[in-house]
Amino acid sequence: MSTPTESGTTDREVARSANTFTGDVWVNFKRWSLKAVRNPFVLVVSLAQPFIFLVLFTEVFGNVAGGAVSEGLGPGVDYTTFLVPAIAIQVALASAVTSGIGLVNDIENGMFEKVLVSPMNRTAVFIGKTLAEVFRIALQIAIILGLGVLLGAEITTGVVGAVGIMAVGILFSFWFIAFSNMLAVLTRDQESTIIGANLLQFPLLFLSSAFLPLEVLPNWIQLFARINPVTYGVDAARAIMLDEDVMTVIEVTAFDGALDTIVPAVAVLAGLGLVFGAGAVYLLSRASSSDVR
Amino acid sequence: MSNEQSIADAETPREHSQGSSASRSGFAEETSIDISGLELTYGDGTEAVSGVDLTVGDGEFFGFLGPNGAGKTTVIKVLATLLSPTAGEVRVNGFDVRTEPRKIRESIGYMAQETSIDPELTAEENIRFACEAYGVPRGDRDERTAELLDLVDLEAVADKRSEEFSGGMKKRLDAATALVHRPPLVFLDEPTTGLDPTARNRLWEYFQRINEQGTTIFLTTQYLEEADTLCERLAVILDGGIVADGSPADLKQEVGGDVLDIELGDGPEARARAATIAREFDDFDAATVEETETGISVTAKAARQSGTDLLVALRDAGLIVTGFNVRAPTLDDVFLAITGERVDTDDGAAIMEESP
Numbered sequence: 001m002s003t004p005t006e007s008g009t010t011d012r013e014v015a016r017s018a019n020t021f022t023g024d025v026w027v028n029f030k031r032w033s034l035k036a037v038r039n040p041f042v043l044v045v046s047l048a049q050p051f052i053f054l055v056l057f058t059e060v061f062g063n064v065a066g067g068a069v070s071e072g073l074g075p076g077v078d079y080t081t082f083l084v085p086a087i088a089i090q091v092a093l094a095s096a097v098t099s100g101i102g103l104v105n106d107i108e109n110g111m112f113e114k115v116l117v118s119p120m121n122r123t124a125v126f127i128g129k130t131l132a133e134v135f136r137i138a139l140q141i142a143i144i145l146g147l148g149v150l151l152g153a154e155i156t157t158g159v160v161g162a163v164g165i166m167a168v169g170i171l172f173s174f175w176f177i178a179f180s181n182m183l184a185v186l187t188r189d190q191e192s193t194i195i196g197a198n199l200l201q202f203p204l205l206f207l208s209s210a211f212l213p214l215e216v217l218p219n220w221i222q223l224f225a226r227i228n229p230v231t232y233g234v235d236a237a238r239a240i241m242l243d244e245d246v247m248t249v250i251e252v253t254a255f256d257g258a259l260d261t262i263v264p265a266v267a268v269l270a271g272l273g274l275v276f277g278a279g280a281v282y283l284l285s286r287a288s289s290s291d292v293r
Numbered sequence: 294m295s296n297e298q299s300i301a302d303a304e305t306p307r308e309h310s311q312g313s314s315a316s317r318s319g320f321a322e323e324t325s326i327d328i329s330g331l332e333l334t335y336g337d338g339t340e341a342v343s344g345v346d347l348t349v350g351d352g353e354f355f356g357f358l359g360p361n362g363a364g365k366t367t368v369i370k371v372l373a374t375l376l377s378p379t380a381g382e383v384r385v386n387g388f389d390v391r392t393e394p395r396k397i398r399e400s401i402g403y404m405a406q407e408t409s410i411d412p413e414l415t416a417e418e419n420i421r422f423a424c425e426a427y428g429v430p431r432g433d434r435d436e437r438t439a440e441l442l443d444l445v446d447l448e449a450v451a452d453k454r455s456e457e458f459s460g461g462m463k464k465r466l467d468a469a470t471a472l473v474h475r476p477p478l479v480f481l482d483e484p485t486t487g488l489d490p491t492a493r494n495r496l497w498e499y500f501q502r503i504n505e506q507g508t509t510i511f512l513t514t515q516y517l518e519e520a521d522t523l524c525e526r527l528a529v530i531l532d533g534g535i536v537a538d539g540s541p542a543d544l545k546q547e548v549g550g551d552v553l554d555i556e557l558g559d560g561p562e563a564r565a566r567a568a569t570i571a572r573e574f575d576d577f578d579a580a581t582v583e584e585t586e587t588g589i590s591v592t593a594k595a596a597r598q599s600g601t602d603l604l605v606a607l608r609d610a611g612l613i614v615t616g617f618n619v620r621a622p623t624l625d626d627v628f629l630a631i632t633g634e635r636v637d638t639d640d641g642a643a644i645m646e647e648s649p
Contacts, residue, residue: 019428027425038413110409117373118426119398290377290394293336
């Protein structure tokens with residue numbers, strides 16, 4: 001048997017790792033950003049698909065829908081401008097799904113456990129991962145806004161408005177990131193997570209104010225749209241885009257103009273984020289605890 | 294147990310270790326792992342581990358054997374802080390698993406049974422991520438990564454994504470990521486399962502090398518040959534409890550002598566008769582006799598010296614011996630003797646009678 005020398009033992013003490021919280025966040029942020037760039041699925045689904053929607057919808061429905069938009073928001077709003085904020089929210093929704101898929105993959109390929117046996121702070125691990133996803137969503141919304149402007153959309157509030165729309169997209173994404181992570185922990189199965197999250201995406205988008213003003217849609221859709229988070233995300237983004245009060249599901253007049261939409265919508269989204277976030281934190285800490293089940 | 298009780302239990306060792314941190318190195322030279330009275334019961338009532346006591350010394354190459362489902366992985370997960378013990382005291386590198394899990398995580402390497410690497414990252418990126426996760430100082434990371442890539446022979450594919458790797462390459466990469474922080478203690482949970490012999494041999498060399506450098510290794514394996522080649526000490530777990538503990542040579546000795554395999558020309562009836570003769574054979578004290586597919590197998594201290602006498606006795610009884618072989622017991626025999634004893638209650642009773 002090899003007997004370690006006295007100096008050998010001292011070395012071990014010195015070699016003991018010294019992780020910091022921000023260091024752990026950064027390590028995980030880097031890993032997940034690298035993985036996002038590597039994974040064609042992430043880029044195609046969360047960017048190409050909304051882009052195709054943007055082009056197809058404006059080209060195919062632009063002329064027809066233009067009338068409906070004028071009916072809802074008054075003349076002068078062109079359909080591309082109307083649609084771009086909705087696509088920005090669609091990007092956030094599609095990207096948020098990949099958060100849960102990433103977690104399920106980690107559980108399946110053993111990286112989840114590997115991270116648990118490492119000395120990294122577990123909260124920092126999840127913050128780092130979520131930051132990578134949120135950062136990606138902001139970039140993707142920026143790209144969509146740029147393309148929208150190229151296609152003729154107009155951001156009334158300019159660059160500040162563009163940043164505002166990115167912020168709304170990020171705030172909106174929290175509840176769905178949390179939701180897809182909850183699905184991931186509960187199913188521990190990649191396909192169920194993808195199907196579960198994707199199945200929801202289209203109904204949520206279509207049964208909201210995303211593609212047409214609610215006034216021209218059937219009553220039952222108007223009712224559903226009230227409880228649909230997408231409506232609040234799209235309305236807030238659209239209010240910034242047009243600098244107008246566009247919200248029809250909650251009537252607020254306490255502020256002025258666009259703020260009558262933005263303030264209540266942001267409040268609703270923040271609340272949703274907190275509720276779903278708490279659920280995800282609970283399930284994630286249960287999944288990573290060493291308590292016997 | 295009441296909550297207060299368990300908190301009180303947990304507090305004492307922590308204070309102890311803080312108070313004696315200066316002398317910890319002296320303590321650690323003695324034991325890397327110290328388990329007493331470990332019990333683990335899963336939520337559904339399954340008692341995976343019941344009353345395990347085990348000590349592993351610093352620098353040892355320790356093998357942990359047992360049939361599937363005996364509790365090997367459960368014990369290793371408790372030691373790696375992935376599972377909290379239901380009862381008992383467990384210390385790893387001098388730290389308590391309940392109160393100081395993070396200090397344990399900093400000072401161990403853990404290679405899970407399932408290969409755990411990120412397939413979307415390259416070999417180098419996987420190791421680098423591990424360096425960062427274990428807080429390897431920034432200045433050392435390049436050197437450490439290169440050193441480990443060299444150690445597991447993956448420099449040539451350092452920039453290739455690991456999803457393209459063969460099973461053996463993935464395992465080697467996984468092993469490398471468990472060693473980035475030069476842990477004094479490494480857990481290897483069936484590291485070579487499913488590998489071809491060449492890949493297995495390479496991993497063996499590599500484990501021996503890090504053990505020679507002073508690293509304590511805690512290995513579980515299904516391959517007894519592997520345990521025999523690598524381990525200085527073995528423990529066998531069965532139904533959640535340790536049933537044997539010692540060096541491979543000690544354990545083989547406990548089997549009760551050498552093994553004489555005899556092949557017989559006739560059918561099962563002849564085998565039964567031969568077995569009876571062997572059991573009643575005077576020269577073999579406390580012999581274990583088993584009927585095999587082709588004949589009988591006798592384990593006895595005097596198997597080498599008096600084996601020919603038994604062959605003569607068999608011939609005198611009119612049985613045709615077509616072949617025989619005397620050999621030292623292998624770990625396979627040890628394993629069979631230990632685990633067979635309780636798994637097969639009928640045979641077990643017979644063995645118990647003959648070997649007091």
